[in-house]
Amino acid sequence: MFDDVIAALKGAKCVAAMTGAGVSTLCGIPDFRGPKGLYKNPDAERIFDIDWFDRDPSVYYRGCSELVYGLGAFEPGPVHRALKRLEDVGHLDGIITQNIDMLHQKAGSSNVYEVHGSPIVHHCRRCGDEKSFDEIMAMVNANGGPEKLGAAYVPRCKCGGAYKPDITFFGEQLPEVAFMKSQELAMRADVMLVLGTSLTVFPAAGIPRLTLQKGGKVFIVNAQPTSLDRYVAGCYPDLAEFSAAIEAAFA
Secondary structure, eight states: OOHHHHHHHHHOSOEEEEEOHHHHHTTTOOOTTSTTSGGGSTTHHHHTBHHHHHHOTHHHHHHHHHHHTTGGGOOOOHHHHHHHHHHHTTOOOEEEEOOOSOHHHHHTOSOEEETTEEEEEEEETTTOOEEEHHHHHHHHHTTTOGGGOOTTOOOBOTTSOBEEEEEOOBTSOOOHHHHHHHHHHHHHOSEEEEESOOSOSTTGGGHHHHHHHTTOEEEEEOSSOOTTGGGSSEEESOHHHHHHHHHHHTO
């Protein structure tokens, strides 16, 4: 089924991959926009809204602390491992991800561009003090763990400011360096793999178009159709089958 993809990868000079929530759901992480996802919460728009965070950061910590600060319990899945395999054999130049779960790095991938940011670093909204994900996790665990956080608990700096993860909230710009490098990679790529994303969240969703505009091939593996399907070299529905095919072809 994936013969065209494998042939294109083997013949390409530069390969990019773009990943979305479908890659993480294979690991057991719920899709924010899925039927049981965070966005079914009536307060969802407030949880990742920067104005609301500055007004009341407990909305964020109460709303998704178990999800974000429980990410350490999850392990890379089949797509993460397949992409690491491609990198190891010299057939992947970089990964553009819309995910905030840090699993590509956990799988050992090197060039990962997180276009929606990451909780790996937190900054105080008042003085800019920096803490790592592990440091914030320690503060969270000291207060009962992510599943027991009270509505009033917020990790705070010595200055009194709230620590915010470097996740891109609504009302914030995408991380400039990550987005710029993602665009540069997309324009260089002979082949782009679009994996587990329906390409509905802009501006990140426009990145694969840059590969198409430069004459490159785009292959999409996603359970649902996307707006780019009619323009790409191939569309496939099953990420697990794709991952198994990659592992076998590049063993």
